[in-house]
Amino acid sequence: MLSELLGSNTTVVxxxxxVAGSYCGLLFARLGATVVKVEPAEGxxxxxxxxxxxxxxxxxxxxxxxxxxxxxxxxxxxDSEAGQLAVRELxxxxxxIVVMSGKRSEWEARQLGxxxxxxxxxxxxxxxxxxFGDAGPYADFIGGDLQAxxxxxxxxxxxxxxxEPLRIGGYQAQRSTGLAMLSGFAIAMxxxxxxxxxxxxxxxxxxTVAQVEWKGGLFYQANGSIVTRGDGGSQAIxxxxxxxxxxxxxxxxxxxxxxxxxxxRLREERFATAEARDLNRxxxxxxxxxxxxQRAKRxxxxxxxxxxxxxxxxxxxxxxLTSEQYRFRGFLEDVDLGxxxxxxxxxxxxxxxxxxx
Amino acid sequence: xxxxxxHPFSSADASPDDLPPSFKALEGVRVFDLTIVTAGAGCTQxxxxxxxxxxxxxxxxxxxLFRQWTSTSAGENGDLDSPPFRTVNRNKRxxxxxxxxxxxLEIARKLIAGCDVVVENFRQGVMDRLxxxxxxxxxxxxxxxxxxxxxxxxxxxxxxxxxxGSSLDALGGTMxxxxxxxxxxLWSSNKVNYPDQAAALLGxxxxxFAVLAARASGxxxxxxxxQREMVTDLVGEEILRRSLGGTDPVPTAxxxxxxxxxxxxxxxxxxxxxxxxxxxxxxxxxxxxxxRPELATASRSELRDGVxxxxxxxxKAQAARRxxxxxxAATPVMKGYELYGxxxxxxLDFFRSVPLPRGGTELQRGxxxxxxxxxxxxxxxRRAPHVGENTSEIMTNDLGKSAEELxxxxxxxxxxxxxx
Numbered sequence: 169m170l171s172e173l174l175g176s177n178t179t180v181v182x183x184x185x186x187v188a189g190s191y192c193g194l195l196f197a198r199l200g201a202t203v204v205k206v207e208p209a210e211g212x213x214x215x216x217x218x219x220x221x222x223x224x225x226x227x228x229x230x231x232x233x234x235x236x237x238x239x240x241x242x243x244x245x246x247d248s249e250a251g252q253l254a255v256r257e258l259x260x261x262x263x264x265i266v267v268m269s270g271k272r273s274e275w276e277a278r279q280l281g282x283x284x285x286x287x288x289x290x291x292x293x294x295x296x297x298x299x300f301g302d303a304g305p306y307a308d309f310i311g312g313d314l315q316a317x318x319x320x321x322x323x324x325x326x327x328x329x330x331x332e333p334l335r336i337g338g339y340q341a342q343r344s345t346g347l348a349m350l351s352g353f354a355i356a357m358x359x360x361x362x363x364x365x366x367x368x369x370x371x372x373x374x375x376t377v378a379q380v381e382w383k384g385g386l387f388y389q390a391n392g393s394i395v396t397r398g399d400g401g402s403q404a405i406x407x408x409x410x411x412x413x414x415x416x417x418x419x420x421x422x423x424x425x426x427x428x429x430x431x432x433r434l435r436e437e438r439f440a441t442a443e444a445r446d447l448n449r450x451x452x453x454x455x456x457x458x459x460x461x462q463r464a465k466r467x468x469x470x471x472x473x474x475x476x477x478x479x480x481x482x483x484x485x486x487x488x489l490t491s492e493q494y495r496f497r498g499f500l501e502d503v504d505l506g507x508x509x510x511x512x513x514x515x516x517x518x519x520x521x522x523x524x525x
Numbered sequence: 526x527x528x529x530x531x532h533p534f535s536s537a538d539a540s541p542d543d544l545p546p547s548f549k550a551l552e553g554v555r556v557f558d559l560t561i562v563t564a565g566a567g568c569t570q571x572x573x574x575x576x577x578x579x580x581x582x583x584x585x586x587x588x589x590l591f592r593q594w595t596s597t598s599a600g601e602n603g604d605l606d607s608p609p610f611r612t613v614n615r616n617k618r619x620x621x622x623x624x625x626x627x628x629x630l631e632i633a634r635k636l637i638a639g640c641d642v643v644v645e646n647f648r649q650g651v652m653d654r655l656x657x658x659x660x661x662x663x664x665x666x667x668x669x670x671x672x673x674x675x676x677x678x679x680x681x682x683x684x685x686x687x688x689x690g691s692s693l694d695a696l697g698g699t700m701x702x703x704x705x706x707x708x709x710x711l712w713s714s715n716k717v718n719y720p721d722q723a724a725a726l727l728g729x730x731x732x733x734f735a736v737l738a739a740r741a742s743g744x745x746x747x748x749x750x751x752q753r754e755m756v757t758d759l760v761g762e763e764i765l766r767r768s769l770g771g772t773d774p775v776p777t778a779x780x781x782x783x784x785x786x787x788x789x790x791x792x793x794x795x796x797x798x799x800x801x802x803x804x805x806x807x808x809x810x811x812x813x814x815x816x817r818p819e820l821a822t823a824s825r826s827e828l829r830d831g832v833x834x835x836x837x838x839x840x841k842a843q844a845a846r847r848x849x850x851x852x853x854a855a856t857p858v859m860k861g862y863e864l865y866g867x868x869x870x871x872x873l874d875f876f877r878s879v880p881l882p883r884g885g886t887e888l889q890r891g892x893x894x895x896x897x898x899x900x901x902x903x904x905x906x907r908r909a910p911h912v913g914e915n916t917s918e919i920m921t922n923d924l925g926k927s928a929e930e931l932x933x934x935x936x937x938x939x940x941x942x943x944x945x
Contacts, residue, residue, distance in 0.1 A: 173734040173746070195727075199734060218782040219762060222771040230766040282897075295894065304869040309845075311801065311854035314779055314786050318799035319856040321864055323788070325717050326703070332788035333797055333858050335779050336694075336713055337702030338760045340723075347726035352894035354733035355575050359550040361737065367550075371894040375875060380722040382890040384861030386608035389887055390597035394862070396795070399714055403691065405700075412710055414695035473686045480692030482710055484701050485767035485774065488757055496681040499754050500764065512768035514761050517754035518731055519678070521747040522738075524660045 172200030184269030191346030320377020549576020567725025621913025690718025697756025704776030
């Protein structure tokens with residue numbers, strides 16, 4: 169496979185249930201590792217996560233299905249002694265990496281805590297994630313991605329100032345935590361080549377969210393300024409006749425904007441400087457919208473990009489499934505899901521070349 | 526600043542490995558870092574945090590434009606005036622060389638021969654034009670790793686297109702499920718640039734695994750990362766659902782597809798609480814907590830108004846605790862600066878104290894995950910370098926150049942060294 173950096177002799181075992189841990193495991197599968205997901209007979213609670221597939225498969229979680237493609241399943245109930253024993257045997261039979269979701273105390277009670285696993289396999293690298301931490305003020309909190317995006321400081325920065333703050337759609341707090349864990353594992357695997365020994369690390373989803381929105385606080389610290397959510401003058405989501413056009417220009421590119429949009433009103437003094445455009449943003453957006461609303465989003469995208477503006481268009485899932493760019497790169501692939509039919513899923517968003525073409 | 530190795534509630538997962546206090550996980554990894562702004566520089570920040578020798582390469586006359594994007598101290602800190610720049614470039618060394626001059630390229634070639642990795646986020650074609658394409662890099666070092674982080678990858682019809690973080694929210698699909706409703710989609714905006722942040726979390730993994738693979742095989746690796754594809758992968762469940770006959774999802778504010786979720790205002794300016802009512806039982810509980818039993822069967826807008834009347838009188842943290850006590854998912858919407866004093870983040874030493882150029886310190890986000898023993902996580906962080914701050918040292922110690930050669934190259938402007 170074009171995305172592999174690990175051999176199938178690298179074995180990853182997933183213990184516990186979180187989108188973060190599952191996504192991390194999925195990334196390992198794409199890197200070429202053998203990934204074993206431990207799941208009780210009655211199924212992981214993640215099988216109940218929305219969104220669900222369209223009828224007639226409406227009882228199947230699209231989230232679970234997408235996150236577990238290409239993994240092996242090992243059936244064991246980690247809350248039973250027999251299951252714990254089976255998992256310890258599984259780990260002993262060969263395991264490089266344990267992706268663990270849940271509190272340390274819960275795993276210790278199962279005799280599967282990180283210390284115990286390291287006793288069994290000193291070379292194992294164990295990374296563990298909770299949503300709100302093992303202890304401290306939020307340890308007993310419940311909540312999903314919305315609550316994590318709120319508590320970690322990301323949500324405050326998304327939305328428009330006059331309305332409620334918004335979460336980013338999907339499971340982005342959990343997903344980004346899966347990315348961070350993968351990097352933690354990579355560092356730990358490198359370290360293992362130096363020490364000959366495994367390693368353990370932990371994180372929480374709210375910590376990763378604070379890694380993602382790390383800038384706002386810096387300005388307050390530097391000079392007391394409070395950054396609020398909302399767009400500045402140099403970016404705007406504009407209407408197209410078939411959706412939305414994501415408009416952005418660097419202040420130095422304003423002459424390109426004038427040439428492209430060719431509307432005399434844009435040359436008026438109220439839009440002459442970056443500050444003026446910021447101040448008169450609603451009026452600016454109105455003028456730009458008049459132009460873009462007559463045109464197709466992809467036409468606007470290609471025309472502006474051809475002129476060196478770093479724009480985009482709002483791609484729907486349907487648009488992505490038919491994207492020429494994705495088709496060219498073979499990014500989406502058919503996956504046979506048995507009774508559910510043949511669906512399409514993203515492949516790894518990276519490619520690996522190991523020789524000069 | 527002191528970083529105690531154990532805390533009231535962060536004690537290690539496993540008994541600490543017997544490592545010397547100076548141990549660095551990525552010791553011996555050397556990175557030729559051409560990245561600019563956040564996505565690329567954030568990746569190499571993680572490597573530098575864990576002990577890799579990351580050499581930030583800049584043009585003497587056109588350094589990383591991120592240095593000047595967001596000045597907060599009116600130039601007082603010179604080329605280190607931007608707080609975000611200072612974070613993503615900490616623990617790195619600065620080397621200023623003009624790669625467009627033949628002598629500059631020659632110096633770069635020598636430096637790369639001693640590096641494991643070259644990381645770049647230029648537009649497609651720039652590296653080849655500089656003479657630093659994959660083919661040329663392999664000639665410099667047979668097991669080199671090249672990591673190219675670009676908007677849409679190194680080929681395809683959109684290969685020449687540029688982006689900034691938030692346009693990838695649009696192109697990658699997250700924007701189509703973010704926003705107040707179908708007519709008001711939103712991106713994470715240029716204040717967050719979520720796609721850049723996600724790339725900075727994924728990148729370190731790919732770089733380190735590629736170095737391991739290259740060292741083990743003796744051969745090179747070129748990693749081609751498409752940030753747009755990465756964004757789409759982050760909503761893979763929606764791609765699957767749509768491909769199997771589902772409709773295109775649209776923004777639904779803070780609600781997922783189950784129950785009702787929203788942000789309710791609390792006392793104070795721009796203070797909010799994120800709340801989820803996922804079942805009828807949840808709604809009965811919420812009605813009881815806010816003291817309005819009739820809301821148990823109310824419509825969403827009535828529920829929303831009723832909860833707002835209650836939460837508007839309360840501090841957001843207090844409101845969250847009261848709802849959580851009744852097993853309702855609710856958390857305060859925290860502002861970035863509020864995390865500095867938050868007991869959770871404080872107890873974990875999440876924020877690290879890093880020296881400022883003109884004395885004093887500032888707090889910056891800490892390591893990407895928490896290792897449980899003597900590792901990079903507990904070490905002192907060095908501030909980001911000035912343009913070319915370590916040029917002379919690298920020329921002399923790493924490349925073995927004589928004093929005459931060094932001065933000649935400095936005089937001709939091929940390289941530069943910051944004052945002090």
